[in-house]
Amino acid sequence: MPKNLKIAVISLYALENNGVRHVATPLREAGYTVTEIYFKDWVNNRFPWPSEQEVTTLIQLLQKRQVDVVAFSVRASAFHRMAKYLTERVRHATGLPIVWGGMHPTFLPERCIAIADFIAVGEVDRAVVDFFDALERGERADDVPGFWRRDGKDIIRNDIADLVELDDVLFRDFHSTEDKFHIEGGTVSVGDPFISNPEYTLLASRGCPYWTCTFCSNTLTKPLYEGKGKKFRIRSVEHLIQELEYAKRLCTDIKVVRFDDEVFPLRKDWIAEFKEKWPARVGIPFEVLVDPRMVAIGPLRHLKEAGLRAVCMGIQASERVNQEFYNRNTTNAQIVEAQRIFRELGLESSLQVIWDDPVSEEVDKDAVFRLIMELERPFNLYMFGLTIYPNTHLARRLLREGLITERDIEGVGTHAFEQFRVDLSYPRPKADQRWLALMVLANKPFLSKAFVWKLYASERFKRDPALLTQMAQASNLAHMAGFVGKMAMRGEVTPLLLKRWVNPGSLVTM
Ligand code: B12
Incomplete structure (x- = not known):
């Protein structure tokens, strides 16, 4: 029944935002008129503050659509200031x-309810409809689980x-009609901005089988959901496959699927069913x-046979830091064994x-470098700066x-926006510049390991790593060019991808 x-x-700053689609879809299904707005996109290591023109465009769009309630999806804490600013401007x-x-x-409800009129705490896939139903009836939604309200x-x-x-x-709806908009630089594009992306992303699970890593926000969700x-x-595999069958009809350009699960489910019976259904139906x-x-080689071999092309795996830090600080x-x-298996399976x-963590000592950095050097090549190396999320065990x-x-x-802070x-060009102490340059050089298949060990032993680079950093930058650029070239051959390079990752002002290492 249509609702008012x-x-x-x-x-x-996220065109793929699962949260927004998981909220919009059941609300539309329940009869609401939902306007989905993708306000700017992310450029890796860069989330530029919205311009006046962009804010005005947003406000005008809300007015044009005659919206009654404005709901922001605030995924990461680094967006706190932007969300607050936009809230104040829109209000x-x-x-x-x-x-x-x-x-x-979900992680900082008290700070957020001081700004918004209502907040959703935790997952609200079903509760979001109850919440808006209460507002629709003219009630204040004071008893809807999952929601808080501020009244003075x-x-x-x-x-x-x-x-x-x-x-x-419900499957996230990717239809592209006049109720989805993307605002960028004062321009409004109509339609789902992610529908033509060659990479389709989804989750096969929610939560984490471990829950222990102290830097991760999952250590907070676990106690929050106790008893829930x-x-x-x-x-189920069937549910997943049906989503892909549905998505393939809407998003006709899909060339690769990326599962964003914290850890992809590797259960034996699940994998067996997946292996049987994925190749035939997806x-x-x-x-x-x-x-x-x-x-383990068994499940990964099955997945490889089903179409698994690439894996991503966290090393994180030295064994000492992993165990003493990250509870990992x-x-x-x-x-080493996992990388050997990846190589064996191709x-x-x-x-x-x-x-960039405050606890690793020289000996830990040395240990990480030695581990990287021990791994069978080739592999990409993604280095992240430690982002300290509020309320996590690590933060405390x-x-x-x-x-x-x-x-x-x-x-x-907004570390996740900066590093x-x-x-490599981010200002760091000399010793760290040297370690990072060595790490970047360590995985490059066109440099022999003997050569990298020589660079490691050089007293000159210990005193002044500037030249080493330049070498690392050049090798990184060459590696990235090869990587992008390979993607181009597979038809996966888009202007969106280049804009997000190949940012000359802040070139990420790989
Ligand atoms: C997959 C993922 C990504 C993917 C997103 C893919 C996609 N299609 O959306 C990518 C790689 C793009 C990504 C990027 C980032 N991510 Co991320 N990501 C995740 C992950 C693993 C799952 C998110 C997800 O899709 N969950 C499933 C959906 C359905 O849940 P949800 O988004 O929470 O939405 C539910 C509720 O929150 C609520 N809800 C959400 N929005 C709204 C809005 C309204 C109005 C209402 C009522 C309800 C509501 O209802 C939804 C349904 O229940 C989480 C970890 C986690 N456990 O959540 C980290 C996580 C959210 N990411 C995190 C971070 C930091 C980032 C980045 C900033 C990293 C970076 N610098 O690039 C960016 C931010 C991008 C952005 N602009 O938002 C952190 C945030 C921690 C923090 N406190 O800041 C998390 C928690 C990871 C962690 N290690 O702790 N991420």
Whole structure:
């Protein structure tokens, strides 16, 4: 039955935003007029502040669509200031009630409810319809689980909503009609901005089978969802395949599927069914994220036979830092063996390291470098700067030990905007410049390991790593050109991809 309330759901700097589509889809299904707005996109390591023209365009669009409620999806804490600014501008111009949802209000509800009129805390796949139904009836939604409300100084804090089974969640709708908009630089494009992307991204699960890494926000969601249902949930293979069959009809350019799960499910029976159904009914190459503790040749061989093309795996730090600070009981031996398996199966692999943390000592950096040198080539090396998310175990410990201040925590800080992926030209102490340059050189297949060991031993580069950094920049550029070339051959290079990743002002390392 059609409903009266007109709702706008806004994604900040993310065209692929799952949260927005998971909110908009059931609301449309329930009869609401939903305007989906993709407000600017992300450029890796760069999230430029919105221009006046962009803010005005947003406000005018909301007015033109005669919206009654404005809902922002605030995924990451680094967007706190932008979301606050846009909220204030929209409220000032329109006087409309503002709702925030997403991981940031989930982790910092008190700070967010001070700004928005309502916030969603946690997953609200079903509860979001109950919430807007209450508003539609003219009620204040004071008893809808998953939502908080501010009334002057009073705050009504409802409990978390029950977690839903993932097979009950509607597929994100990618239709491209006049109710989806992308705002960039004062221009409004109509239609779903992600519909023509050659890479289709989705989750086969929610949650994490480990939940322990202290830097990850999942350590906060686990206690939050206690008693609210199964926390680590995997979709049935059939549900997943049906989504892809649906997506293939709408998004006709899909060349590769990327599973964004924290850790891709590697359960034996699930993989067996996946292997049987994926090639016949989907038949698109795919990529997954794995954990070194889970990697075994059997399941990966099945996935490879089903179309698995590439894997991504976290190394993170030295064994000591992984265990003592990150509560991640992986070993170097597991990592070496996992990379050996990837090579044996001919899978492309991208290994991830976290840098710029306040706890790794020279000996830890040396250990990470030695581990990288031990791994069978080729592989991509993605280096990330440690981003400290609010309220995580790591944030609390580093604060307690005086190793960081509140300014280093996302929300106040915006580290994820500046050094999410490590960029060699970012100012760092000389010793770190040397380590990063060596790491970048270590995985380049066109440089012999003997040569890299010589660079490592050079006293000159220990004193002054400038030339080493230049060599690393050049090798990185060559490696990236090869990588982009390979993608171009597969028809996967788009202006969007180049804009996001090949940013000469801040070239990420790989
Ligand atoms: C996949 C993923 C990505 C993908 C997104 C793919 C996609 N198609 O959306 C990519 C790689 C693009 C990405 C990018 C980033 N990510 Co990310 N990402 C994730 C991950 C693993 C899952 C997110 C997801 O899709 N969940 C499933 C959906 C359905 O859940 P959801 O988004 O939370 O939405 C639900 C509710 O929150 C709520 N909701 C959401 N929005 C709204 C809005 C309203 C109005 C309402 C009522 C409700 C509501 O309803 C939804 C349905 O239940 C999470 C980890 C996690 N556990 O959440 C990290 C996570 C969200 N990412 C994180 C970060 C930091 C980032 C980046 C900033 C990194 C960077 N510098 O590039 C960017 C930000 C991009 C952006 N502009 O938002 C952090 C945020 C932590 C923090 N406190 O800041 C997380 C939590 C990871 C972590 N390690 O802790 N990410």
